[in-house]
Amino acid sequence: xxxxxxxxxxxxxxxxxxxxxxxxxxxxxxxxxxxxxxxxxxxxxxxxxxxxxxxxxxxxxxxxxxxxxxxxxxxxxxxxxxxxxxxxxxxxxxxxxxxxxxxxxxxxxxxxx
Amino acid sequence: xxxxxxxxxxxxxxxxxxxxxxxxxxxxxxxxxxxxxxxxxxxxxxxxxxxxxxxxxxxxxxxxxxxxxxxxxxxxxxxxxxxxxxxxxxxxxxxxxxxxxxxxxxxxxxxxxxx
Numbered sequence: 001x002x003x004x005x006x007x008x009x010x011x012x013x014x015x016x017x018x019x020x021x022x023x024x025x026x027x028x029x030x031x032x033x034x035x036x037x038x039x040x041x042x043x044x045x046x047x048x049x050x051x052x053x054x055x056x057x058x059x060x061x062x063x064x065x066x067x068x069x070x071x072x073x074x075x076x077x078x079x080x081x082x083x084x085x086x087x088x089x090x091x092x093x094x095x096x097x098x099x100x101x102x103x104x105x106x107x108x109x110x111x112x113x
Numbered sequence: 114x115x116x117x118x119x120x121x122x123x124x125x126x127x128x129x130x131x132x133x134x135x136x137x138x139x140x141x142x143x144x145x146x147x148x149x150x151x152x153x154x155x156x157x158x159x160x161x162x163x164x165x166x167x168x169x170x171x172x173x174x175x176x177x178x179x180x181x182x183x184x185x186x187x188x189x190x191x192x193x194x195x196x197x198x199x200x201x202x203x204x205x206x207x208x209x210x211x212x213x214x215x216x217x218x219x220x221x222x223x224x225x226x227x228x
Contacts, residue, residue: 004156033215043157043218058215090156092216101147102216104156 002027006091006105013081013112021076021108023091029103031094032074036060036087037107043090049074050096081112117201122223125195131188133222135201138182144205146177147216148186150197157200157218160186191226198223 004025013019025032033048035058045058049068063085065077074093078085088109094102118136125131137146147162161168161175163184168175174187188195200221 035218037154042220043216045215048215088154092156101159101162102149102157104158106156107154109154 002103004091004093004103004105006089006108008108009106010109011111013110015082015112016080019078019081019110021078021089021091021110023074023076023105024072025074025091025093025103026072027093027095027103028071029093030071030096032068033058033092033094034064034066034074034076035090035092036085037090038087046076046089078110081110083112086110086112117203117219119199119201119219119222121220122225124225124227125188125191127193127226127228128190131186131191131195131224131226133186133188133199133201133224134183135186136183137201137203140181140203141205144203146175146181146184147202147204148173148175149200149202149216149218150195151200151221152194152197160199191224193226193228196224196226 007022030051034046035043037043044060046064047058047066049055052068052071055066088107090107091105092102145162145164148160149157151157161170161173163175177184198221200218
């Protein structure tokens with residue numbers, strides 16, 4: 001089954017404690033991205049990756065890092081989380097082929113206290 | 114990518130067809146119309162997309178006007194499980210530079226299916 005898997009689904013952490021949210025896809029997609037969703041602000045892109053070792057900033061990259069060492073994995077790293085990073089996070093993947101759809105993970109609800 | 118306009122909310126009776134409009138008057142010739150939905154706080158789910166011809170799949174139908182300036186997503190027999198926020202996104206096909214694979218989600222239409 002084609003899927004994007006995020007872990008963990010829920011996380012409560014304290015300010016400043018480094019954390020990583022993992023994302024893995026099994027569709028051999030070139031393109032992967034991270035979004036955060038906040039009430040009233042909708043879905044906003046944090047970082048994206050066109051392929052292995054190719055990443056770039058989205059609309060709200062501050063406070064986040066990513067890496068793309070393997071095609072299937074695209075972890076989101078918060079080196080020093082702060083309460084304003086409390087949000088619902090989604091990972092997505094998509095093929096480079098013309099007119100294809102994006103697949104989204106089930107989300108990670110992060111609370112930073 | 115062209116901007117889209119959708120009504121903020123709509124109601125539909127269970128079992129009836131839900132018709133969700135989207136305006137994309139600045140769409141260009143190489144841009145697809147995509148529809149996604151988000152049920153509660155789950156990950157967005159792809160529904161359908163089209164370029165200029167009407168499209169139908171197991172979930173929905175997409176009607177695009179001849180001038181391509183607007184489209185309608187049709188859920189033929191809405192059920193309670195179709196209650197969700199529906200997003201209309203216009204996206205150029207292929208790669209045309211950095212960020213071109215980014216999906217820009219607006220506020221969408223919150224569809225409430227009523228028993």
